[in-house]
Amino acid sequence: MMLRVSLVLLALFAFSCGASTEPDEPWTSYDLRGEIVDLRPGDPNVAYVDHEEIPGFMGAMTMGYPVRDAAEFSKLTVGDRIEAKVMARGHSEYYLKDIQVTGAPSPAAAEKGSEQQ
Numbered sequence: 001m002m003l004r005v006s007l008v009l010l011a012l013f014a015f016s017c018g019a020s021t022e023p024d025e026p027w028t029s030y031d032l033r034g035e036i037v038d039l040r041p042g043d044p045n046v047a048y049v050d051h052e053e054i055p056g057f058m059g060a061m062t063m064g065y066p067v068r069d070a071a072e073f074s075k076l077t078v079g080d081r082i083e084a085k086v087m088a089r090g091h092s093e094y095y096l097k098d099i100q101v102t103g104a105p106s107p108a109a110a111e112k113g114s115e116q117q
Contacts, residue, residue, distance in 0.1 A: 025089050025090060026089070027087050027088065027089050028057075028087070028088050028089070029085045029086070029087055029088075030054045030055075030056060030057045030085070030086040030088060031054070031055075031083070031084075031085065031086075032049065032051050032052075032054055032065075032082075032083065032084045032085070032086045032096065033051060033052045033081075033082070033083050033102075034049040034050050034051030034052060034081070034082060035049065035050050035051075035079065035080065035081050035082070036048070036049055036076055036077065036078050036079060036080045036082060036105075037049065037050050037062060037078065038064075038078060039073070039076055039077075039078060040064070041073070044066035044067070044068065044095075045066065045067045045068075045070060045073040046064045046065065046066055046067070047064070047065055047067050047073065047076055047096060047099075048062060048063065048064045048065075049062065049063065049064075049065060049082070049096075050062040051063070054086060057086065057088060057091075058091075065086065065094065065095060065096045066094070066095040066096070067095065067096050067097075067099070068095050068097065069097065072096075072097070072099045075099075075101070076099065076101070077104075077105050078105060079104075079105020080101045080103065080104065080105055081101070081102045081103030081104075082099055082100060082101055082102060083099075083100045083102050084096045084097065084098055084099040084100065085097050085098045
């Protein structure tokens with residue numbers, strides 16, 4: 001009996017772990033609006049964005065988002081106001097794409113960004 005219960009619990013655990021990282025889970029697109037507060041080049045390039053609520057995905061907060069397209073990342077400056085698409089698979093795999101700068105940084109934000117790089 002104990003072996004049967006253990007096997008059932010093991011199977012449920014394996015199923016629940018696999019469900020959250022299912023490779024066939026589709027990507028979902030969400031609209032993001034916010035301001036770049038930090039840029040960290042690397043592998044991956046990460047843009048930290050102080051963003052508004054993303055309906056259906058998460059509340060307003062400051063968070064780092066990978067930017068897969070190096071050309072898009074290179075055009076960003078600390079202080080830029082942006083609109084972008086968050087591509088997400090679940091809540092643990094996400095990145096930004098189709099980034100549009102909608103407002104230039106203030107002189108103070110631009111200077112702060114150049115000091116960090």
